[in-house]
Amino acid sequence: MNDEQLTQRLKAASEAIEISDDAQGRHLEAISAALSAGDVIPLSAARSTRRRQVIASIVAAAVIVPAGLAAASEDAVPGDTLYGIKQLSERVLVLFDSDIIARHRVEEIEALEDSGRTEPALYDDAREALTELGEDHPLWERLSTSPATLADEDAGEPDPVDDDYRSDTEEVPIAPLRLVLDLPDGTEATIIVEAGRIVDITTPAGWDVSEKEDNEATLESRSYEVEIDLQPEGALRAEVTARADTDDDPSADDGGLADSDIDEPDEPDDDETGSTSPEDDPEGDSSDDTEDGAEADSSEDSEDDSDSTDDDGDSSGDDPEDDS
Amino acid sequence: MRRAAAPQTTTLIEESPAIAPRTTDHSLALRIGSGEAMAFTELYELMAERLFRFAYRMLHDKGAAEDAVQHAYLELVRARPKLEEDRSLEAWLFKSVRFTCLDEVRRRSRRPEIPSDQLPEEGTDDIIVxxxxxxxxxxxxxxxxxxxxxxxxxxxxxxxxxxxxxxxxxxxxxxxxxxxxxxxxxxxxxxxxxxTDPASxxxxxx
Incomplete structure (x- = not known):
């Protein structure tokens, strides 16, 4: 068989492999949902649609701002009715566009100057946002050439070096965020976030809130434990741990709860007796649960960066919030 | 945590020189960069089948291969502000699918798993022949x-x-x-x- 014949044969064999219309429809829907910032972005949840269990931590960034309203607020300046909406949608959009906050502030400054007004707080906000983006960001030019800024600096304003930028922005009074979290059993919890803090959590039947602090909380059901963690940019990170079946193995229940520890106790099982445990366990489900829990935890590393999966594979580009 | 050591900081799209754009071109990349929904649809139609074949070749599992394809596009949605104009979207997508697949392969080698095609509750009628x-x-x-x-x-x-x-x-x-x-x-x-040895x-x- 020469090279060309080999190619022909491989090609012909591959042509039998066709992606189904059903999958294409699902994918296009997921893509468009991810593109419209007003929508839930269930990145890893979408990926595991065909899995029996939730296998990875869910990055659930959800907002209630309808896309149309977000667009209408695009040109709002401080004092406008829609300005709060604009700030709210920024928190999500910044996930896709790291420059958006600085750009908005600079544009607002320019818009206000055009109408003969100034808003000193905007300059601080703009500088803070730009400091996050780096000293050589092109937007600095637009900001520093503004006469109002020069006047500001003449007045002896100290350098805008502020390492507590995030807590500052969280003080901006905005409407409470209502975040919807998809739970691994298909139900939803609602988390109300106000000023960067979790203020209230509504859980469906069968779920309890076992711990709640300002920016993290733990939800528990009979089969799962979900730890949620509110990120400064307003996204919600959830980590799902499947519990071992309580009836089967009480000790696993105890041990299984500590999230990042679950990998350790599991490890010997995996390596030494991993092949036997599924058969030994009369209930396939419960063993699956344990395994999946461990997996959810171990995939966390890749989730953190990009959801991409490989050693050399963290797609650099995908985490705008990381690189400021 | 065994796997914690695995991820390194090598980047997916910024390290090596771009391969020449093929089916994807400059303007599509620009439109992707600006988040135009139509551009994503076009890119999906151009590439989804090819990516799926590639993923299926590596995973032999229809559901997992579909997931890998979807994952690559969702990654692209997130990564698009960083994509350079002349960067080949095609290579980027193949890389992304490949990472997902290799990760899946590694995961299976740690823990043997039934391909979702063979799970009884779903997908039994859509195994690829x-x-x-x-x-x-x-x-x-x-x-x-x-x-x-x-x-x-x-x-x-x-x-x-x-x-x-x-x-x-x-x-x-x-x-x-x-x-x-x-x-x-x-x-x-x-x-x-x-x-040459007929007995081999x-x-x-x-």
């Missing part, structure tokens, strides 16, 4: 790395440096791997022609 069992059998004896290089070379028609960019290797290594894989495939498929087993090779 392969038309060349003899070839599939021969391919299954290659390593995942050999299979991917063979696929990229013969089915996708990429040249050595394009493949090297996708698999994160260099051209010489890609050529060597392809040659080894081809030799092995031929030996399996045509034991009599390629082996058609399938055994260590």
């Amino acid at each position: 392969l038309i060349d069992p003899e070839l599939e059998q021969a391919l299954s004896m290659l390593t995942p790395q050999q299979q991917e290089v063979l696929h990229l070379k013969h089915v996708e028609g990429y040249d050595g440096s394009e493949i090297a960019e996708i698999v994160g290797s260099n051209r010489a290594a890609v050529y060597a791997m392809a040659a080894r894989a081809e030799a092995r495939l031929r030996k399996t498929l045509e034991p009599v022609e390629s082996a 087993s058609p399938t055994r090779e260590s």
